Amino acid sequence: MPVITCIDDLKRLHKRRTPKMFYDYAESGSYSEQTFRENTSDFAQIRLRQKVAVDMSGRSTESTMVGQKVAMPVALAPVGLTGMQRADGEIKAARAAAKFGVPFTLSTMSICSIEDVAEATQAPFWFQIYTLNDDKFNRDVLNRARAAGCSALVITVDLQILGQRHKDLKNGLTAPPKFTLPVLMDLATKWQWGLEMLGTKRRFFGNIVGHVEGVSNPSSLSTWTAEKFDPTLNWDKIKKLMDMWGGKVILKGILDVEDAEMAASVGADAIVVSNHGGRQLDGALSSIRVLPEIVSAVGNKTEVWLDSGIRSGQDVLKALALGAKGTMIGRAFVYGLGAMGEPGVTKALEVIQKELDISMALCGERNVHDLKRENLLIPQGFLNAYS
Numbered sequence: 001m002p003v004i005t006c007i008d009d010l011k012r013l014h015k016r017r018t019p020k021m022f023y024d025y026a027e028s029g030s031y032s033e034q035t036f037r038e039n040t041s042d043f044a045q046i047r048l049r050q051k052v053a054v055d056m057s058g059r060s061t062e063s064t065m066v067g068q069k070v071a072m073p074v075a076l077a078p079v080g081l082t083g084m085q086r087a088d089g090e091i092k093a094a095r096a097a098a099k100f101g102v103p104f105t106l107s108t109m110s111i112c113s114i115e116d117v118a119e120a121t122q123a124p125f126w127f128q129i130y131t132l133n134d135d136k137f138n139r140d141v142l143n144r145a146r147a148a149g150c151s152a153l154v155i156t157v158d159l160q161i162l163g164q165r166h167k168d169l170k171n172g173l174t175a176p177p178k179f180t181l182p183v184l185m186d187l188a189t190k191w192q193w194g195l196e197m198l199g200t201k202r203r204f205f206g207n208i209v210g211h212v213e214g215v216s217n218p219s220s221l222s223t224w225t226a227e228k229f230d231p232t233l234n235w236d237k238i239k240k241l242m243d244m245w246g247g248k249v250i251l252k253g254i255l256d257v258e259d260a261e262m263a264a265s266v267g268a269d270a271i272v273v274s275n276h277g278g279r280q281l282d283g284a285l286s287s288i289r290v291l292p293e294i295v296s297a298v299g300n301k302t303e304v305w306l307d308s309g310i311r312s313g314q315d316v317l318k319a320l321a322l323g324a325k326g327t328m329i330g331r332a333f334v335y336g337l338g339a340m341g342e343p344g345v346t347k348a349l350e351v352i353q354k355e356l357d358i359s360m361a362l363c364g365e366r367n368v369h370d371l372k373r374e375n376l377l378i379p380q381g382f383l384n385a386y387s
Helices: 007-017 020-026 034-045 089-100 114-120 135-147 166-171 181-187 191-198 218-228 235-245 257-265 287-298 313-321 331-340 342-362
Strands: 063-065 068-070 074-076 126-130 152-156 249-254 270-273 303-307 326-329
Touching (some): 007 331, 020 166, 020 181, 020 331, 034 287, 089 114, 089 331, 089 342, 126 135, 135 235, 152 235, 235 249, 249 257, 257 270, 257 287, 270 287, 287 313, 313 326, 313 342, 326 331, 331 342
Parallel strands (some): 152 249, 249 270, 303 326
Antiparallel strands (some): 063 068
């Protein structure tokens, strides 16, 4: 195993070992990718306040997220096509998360099905659903998630229509990939990925194929998806979907204070401040920049988490110090998965936890619950630069 010291080490291996279309699927944003870039560059503007001569013993990164004990306040976010980053990718990521003690969220657009992940793992996981206009599919898939023991539902609310990602169009993204000449030339250099894919039966969207009439190939899936995303979504429909589930609900994709207040009013157990990793509205603000005002507005009514831009334990620390009760990571664990499979996801989590632990100590804190605004040095005007 190569020496891995940071998430960027895993990212480099991921790029080397995964077909270009699937690496690009993870490592891209919509349109000009401004928001995608600023999700990380805005984190970098925030500095940490060092403290010395404090007792650093007995440190703990343990916390809870929607009542679930976690080894650190980090959950694996729902990522579509994870099973194309590595064969059986969702299963491998879920196993790594369970062993480490953090939640895993399965995407509706996963390669491995709900049943596949439930059969291959023991710890309960979370399930993510889009706001679709197909009540029958919604009821059926939620019943399947309930039967699989999923302990919380993550509703993605910022994908009524799909933001354009140029790289996906240029690469001709499909799952499984179409064997065009450029794809074949790329796959020739990714032989380990290919051998693993030949050894699994899971190469298509397991939560949809076999569960939706008339969907049997990439073309029919694209047609179904285009028809089922609901551009007429409103808060009444979100509440209906929440009631249909009847358990713990996390609403992901909130960037606006008014939306956060509505999410709290409909009874969300947690909301995730997120811009979909910069993959939807290009030109939107970074998640870390808008986090404090949302925490101020609804932090006493519901748990507020942050997603988009986290690449280190220091990023987690900064989010917690600005009031987040939890965080979600997507690309950071996908890099690990694409680089080394299940051990790579574990390594990504180990890297983040170690960075969080050491940085917290050097800031003079021993427990993640004690992190606060005073642990940070923030540029003048950073939090109110836009109006």
